[in-house]
Amino acid sequence: MCPRGSSCTLCSNMSYLNVEIKARCGDPLFIRNYLLSNNAEYKGTDEQTDTYFNVQQGRLKLREGIIENNLIFYERSDQAGPKNSRFHLVKVQDATGLKEVLKKSIGIKVIVKKRREIYYIKNVKFHLDVISGLGSFVEIEAGNMLADLTQAQLKEQCNNYLREFGIKDEDLVAVSYSDMLLTEMK
Numbered sequence: 001m002c003p004r005g006s007s008c009t010l011c012s013n014m015s016y017l018n019v020e021i022k023a024r025c026g027d028p029l030f031i032r033n034y035l036l037s038n039n040a041e042y043k044g045t046d047e048q049t050d051t052y053f054n055v056q057q058g059r060l061k062l063r064e065g066i067i068e069n070n071l072i073f074y075e076r077s078d079q080a081g082p083k084n085s086r087f088h089l090v091k092v093q094d095a096t097g098l099k100e101v102l103k104k105s106i107g108i109k110v111i112v113k114k115r116r117e118i119y120y121i122k123n124v125k126f127h128l129d130v131i132s133g134l135g136s137f138v139e140i141e142a143g144n145m146l147a148d149l150t151q152a153q154l155k156e157q158c159n160n161y162l163r164e165f166g167i168k169d170e171d172l173v174a175v176s177y178s179d180m181l182l183t184e185m186k
Contacts, residue, residue, distance in 0.1 A: 018085045018143040019154035020076070021162060023171040025138040028128050031165050035119045035126055043067060043118040050112040052178045053102050059176060062102065064095045067118060071098065078179070080172035082158040084151065085141075110185075112177045123149065124157055131177050133184060138165065 025031065036042070048065035058075040074087035092098055102108075117128040127139040142149075142157040149157075173180070 016087060016089070016143060016145045017151065017154070018087065018141045019082050019151065019158050020085050020142075021082055021140040021158045021167075022173040022176075023138055023162075023165075023167045024173060025128065025136045026171075028136050028138070031126075031138055032117070032128060034164065035121070038121060040119040040121045040126065043120065046116045046118060048114050048116055050114070050178070051099055051102075052109040052112070054107045054109050059178065060102075060106075061178070062092065062095060062099055064099075065116075069093075069095055076176075078174045080169070080174045081162075082155045110178045110181050112181060114177070124161065126161075129177075131180075134177065134180055137173065137177075138167070 044067050046065040046067040048063055048068065051062045051064070053060045053062070055073075058073055060071070060073045063070050063072060069092045071090045071092050072087055074085050076085035077083050113132045115130045119126040119128075123143055123145070125139075125141040125143065127137075127141075129137045129139065131137060140158050140161045142154040144154065
């Protein structure tokens, strides 16, 4: 979420707006090459475990990785294409302890394991994800965390990269990885 890395205190426990797109990715190499040839800043590859918890509204997940370790609450509509996501992010020092408390108090909904490459071009964050049990995906997140941009400007940034990456409407994903895994488990 924050390009400053895990030690950023500015972004801890604050609310932000992202306009996001998630799509199936048949050619991650094309997108990786596009990003690198357009001077994207590569932040690294993270092996992440997202543990989703049972909540009455929105989504609550604990992300455990080498690059990112956060408790994230977010609300986002399930729709294909650009969608608004309002989120609160809290940096986590003791993920194991926090996970145990949340597990005992509200229960685990589902666990998502992924390999994620992280890139930035200005205020836009790109993920090239491989999700265990689901396949390859690309995520585009245009956020106002580091830029004073309107919702319309963030949406246009996402639409621009949709065109640049050649993403088709049928590749767009409306739901979260957690929802996709829950559907697969049924």
